[in-house]
Amino acid sequence: LSDQLVHRFERFADLADLQQAITLLEELVRSTSVWNDRHRRGLAHLGVALSYRFNRLGNLSDLEDAISRLKDAVDLTPYGHPDKPTCLSNLGDTILARFQRLGELRDLERAISTLMDAVNLTPHGHPDKPRHLNNLGNSFVARFERLGELSDLEDAISRHKDAVDLTSSGHPEKPTYLSNLGGTILARFPCLGELGDLERAVSTLRDAVDLTPHDHPDKPRRLNNLGNSFVARFERLGKLSDLEDAISRHKDAVDLTPHGHPDKPGRLNNLGNTFVARFERLGELSDLEDAILRHRDAVDLTPHAHRDKPGHLSSLGRSLFIRFEHLGELSDLDDAILRHRDAVDLAPHGDPRKPTCLNNLGNSFKARFERLGELSDLGDAISRLRDAVDLTPHGHPGKPNRLNDLGNSFVARFKRLGELSDLEDSISRHRDAVNLTPHDHHYKPTHLNNLGNSLFTRFWHFGALSDLDIAISMHRDAVNLTPHGHRDKFSHLNNLGSSLRARFERLGEVSDLEHAISTLRNAVDLTPHGHPDKPACLNNLGFSLITRFARLKELSDLEDATSRYRDAVDLTPHGDPNKPGRLNNLGNSLVARFKRLGELRDLEDAILMLRDAVDLIPHGHPVKLNLLITLGDSFLTHFERFGELGKLEQAISLYFRAASAPTGPIRVRFHASQEWISCAGRIRHHSLLSAYSLSISLLPQLAWVGLSLTDRYYQLTQDTDVVRAVKMQRIV
Numbered sequence: 001l002s003d004q005l006v007h008r009f010e011r012f013a014d015l016a017d018l019q020q021a022i023t024l025l026e027e028l029v030r031s032t033s034v035w036n037d038r039h040r041r042g043l044a045h046l047g048v049a050l051s052y053r054f055n056r057l058g059n060l061s062d063l064e065d066a067i068s069r070l071k072d073a074v075d076l077t078p079y080g081h082p083d084k085p086t087c088l089s090n091l092g093d094t095i096l097a098r099f100q101r102l103g104e105l106r107d108l109e110r111a112i113s114t115l116m117d118a119v120n121l122t123p124h125g126h127p128d129k130p131r132h133l134n135n136l137g138n139s140f141v142a143r144f145e146r147l148g149e150l151s152d153l154e155d156a157i158s159r160h161k162d163a164v165d166l167t168s169s170g171h172p173e174k175p176t177y178l179s180n181l182g183g184t185i186l187a188r189f190p191c192l193g194e195l196g197d198l199e200r201a202v203s204t205l206r207d208a209v210d211l212t213p214h215d216h217p218d219k220p221r222r223l224n225n226l227g228n229s230f231v232a233r234f235e236r237l238g239k240l241s242d243l244e245d246a247i248s249r250h251k252d253a254v255d256l257t258p259h260g261h262p263d264k265p266g267r268l269n270n271l272g273n274t275f276v277a278r279f280e281r282l283g284e285l286s287d288l289e290d291a292i293l294r295h296r297d298a299v300d301l302t303p304h305a306h307r308d309k310p311g312h313l314s315s316l317g318r319s320l321f322i323r324f325e326h327l328g329e330l331s332d333l334d335d336a337i338l339r340h341r342d343a344v345d346l347a348p349h350g351d352p353r354k355p356t357c358l359n360n361l362g363n364s365f366k367a368r369f370e371r372l373g374e375l376s377d378l379g380d381a382i383s384r385l386r387d388a389v390d391l392t393p394h395g396h397p398g399k400p401n402r403l404n405d406l407g408n409s410f411v412a413r414f415k416r417l418g419e420l421s422d423l424e425d426s427i428s429r430h431r432d433a434v435n436l437t438p439h440d441h442h443y444k445p446t447h448l449n450n451l452g453n454s455l456f457t458r459f460w461h462f463g464a465l466s467d468l469d470i471a472i473s474m475h476r477d478a479v480n481l482t483p484h485g486h487r488d489k490f491s492h493l494n495n496l497g498s499s500l501r502a503r504f505e506r507l508g509e510v511s512d513l514e515h516a517i518s519t520l521r522n523a524v525d526l527t528p529h530g531h532p533d534k535p536a537c538l539n540n541l542g543f544s545l546i547t548r549f550a551r552l553k554e555l556s557d558l559e560d561a562t563s564r565y566r567d568a569v570d571l572t573p574h575g576d577p578n579k580p581g582r583l584n585n586l587g588n589s590l591v592a593r594f595k596r597l598g599e600l601r602d603l604e605d606a607i608l609m610l611r612d613a614v615d616l617i618p619h620g621h622p623v624k625l626n627l628l629i630t631l632g633d634s635f636l637t638h639f640e641r642f643g644e645l646g647k648l649e650q651a652i653s654l655y656f657r658a659a660s661a662p663t664g665p666i667r668v669r670f671h672a673s674q675e676w677i678s679c680a681g682r683i684r685h686h687s688l689l690s691a692y693s694l695s696i697s698l699l700p701q702l703a704w705v706g707l708s709l710t711d712r713y714y715q716l717t718q719d720t721d722v723v724r725a726v727k728m729q730r731i732v
Helices: 002-012 015-031 037-057 060-076 084-102 105-121 129-147 150-165 174-192 195-210 219-237 240-256 264-282 285-301 309-327 330-346 354-372 375-391 399-417 420-436 444-462 465-481 489-507 510-526 534-552 555-571 579-597 600-616 624-642 645-659 666-682 688-702 709-718 721-729
Strands: none
Touching: 002 015, 002 037, 015 037, 037 060, 037 084, 060 084, 084 105, 084 129, 105 129, 129 150, 129 174, 150 174, 174 195, 174 219, 195 219, 219 240, 219 264, 240 264, 264 285, 264 309, 285 309, 309 330, 309 354, 330 354, 354 375, 354 399, 375 399, 399 420, 399 444, 420 444, 444 465, 444 489, 444 666, 465 489, 489 510, 489 534, 510 534, 534 555, 534 579, 555 579, 579 600, 579 624, 600 624, 624 645, 624 666, 645 666, 645 688, 666 688
8 A cells, every 4th residue: 555655646746645655654664573574675665755755845854764764674685685776776866865955975975886786786677777777877967066077977978878778668767767868968068068968958858848747746847957958058059939948947847846845946046047047138127026036935945054055045146136237226236245145155165056156246246346446345356256267167168257257357456456467367367258158159249348348448558559459359249249139239339339439539530430429329229227337328428429529529419428428427326436437527528518618607517526526536546537637627728718827726736646646547647747747837837847757757658568669659659749848948
């Protein structure tokens, strides 16, 4: 009767059948002598039934009891007995389940050894041979996931393939073996990058699902695995249909999994991840909300000590982080950091998920630095991201993304502190990320875009035209490889437009400027209202429009630029580190409008905004130099129109502060020294000699040895007035 109840549970998953079977088996074991063969068989069957109850309810005591009963059954079964291999296989399987719950490596090694004995003791042609091979394959998969040795994965595929080949069509276990084989092939795909593995995995897992009756208790697991294969193919090829198929399978897997089942959290987590992927592709906020809901449920349903807890916390943190990026709510970012920190703390050293948890935590710290400007957050970000890269094996599919993220953090620190080594480290990491990413991978545009950004930053600071040309090429490739409708399209367009505008400023080709404005208009139009990057896109469009106004003198461009700048300022939250730069640009456009139309209110408003911009930016920040110069320019404009000497004195003071700054782009500091000389020369100011001396001292740095001879000549010939003026003034 107990056997019939267990078989019925295996088919229909009615927990009452399992409970009744366990009660009967416990009574049998208690009522029979240890030397009675019925006692031995009762122990073996009770161990299996207890393991089933553990799989259903997740109580660790059931697993411990199952291992104890099965160990006794193995010990009581002599070598040569036909039941010995089955007892060993069941014992190995339960020890493997304990490893998967608690993560003790010795359990894994013991499971593999026990399962290997089961396979070796089973004669070829025996009907249980496929099951024992399948279980041994599962143990090799577990060791691969823990230690990352590809040989374990190859051994797993070999055992699973043998299990499938030895099982006849129509056998009730055929879908199980197909599902496990598909899962191991899918695991090999990221290691070797063979698209054939991915296609074979999808096909095998689809067969497993199709052969499984709708009401079979393993249907949810097989649907979940098939959903994972569709996600993997979407991530490689970017076809939206694969993502839709993945969501459909994961939804079915969740719906078919009973509440309280220990696999429910993992399936909720996977469903949440597919919603995140669709949000990242299409930008529908409802998908992100659905993801956060599923991820919260997965975390809440997972016991604190469960080995999957770090992964579920990390997934929740990532979805909260993405919502912060989209809506800008600081509470989401703080919550994300808390979840990621917990995930890192709970993930044991050596756990293959540790690098992912560290990487997510690092990105969250970087985002908080960008929002609040605290250097400690940036230091924490770089530390975590560096650890994530170092812990990721070469050839791992996550390596390019982690290199890319580390490169972004180095750029951020360079922009704040001005250390050239950070910029070079950034370019190096971004190059590696691009080179390690297959051309048809859906992350390729992101990595190209970020390499372009780091090269553009080096051009901006040192002026090498080759850096700018390569940056434009990278940005253009990123735009072309990004599908229409992808949520990153506007960002890549924004960066391409900015780099084209910079080349116009260097070479003067109007076609570059027109292309920049057209590209930046597209970026603004594609950026959703309320998106935190909307102000940046508006700001860059304004910059290009005012650049065209300076060239063509069309008043409509100036009005359009002022309007875009004002929108950018209004949409930027108070406390955002980008607020000063946007106030500066709006002030600059108002000065230009004053010069054109003569409205004093424009100049007064500009000076107020430019003062606010300077006051809001921290002392020592390299961007402060530009803001000091712009404020100085506004005072100079006031002096030139109204002749107030005090305004000229204020301009001289501001140019002096910018030129004398210990850090910041050399070109900017040199430009400030030129303005200082010009203003001081008007009234033979006492600081004139100091201005010339400082300007001359900056010339060797202006022609940085890292530049080509052409670029060095360009830099030196842009501001040769200082040398001429020195000769005229006889200041040597």
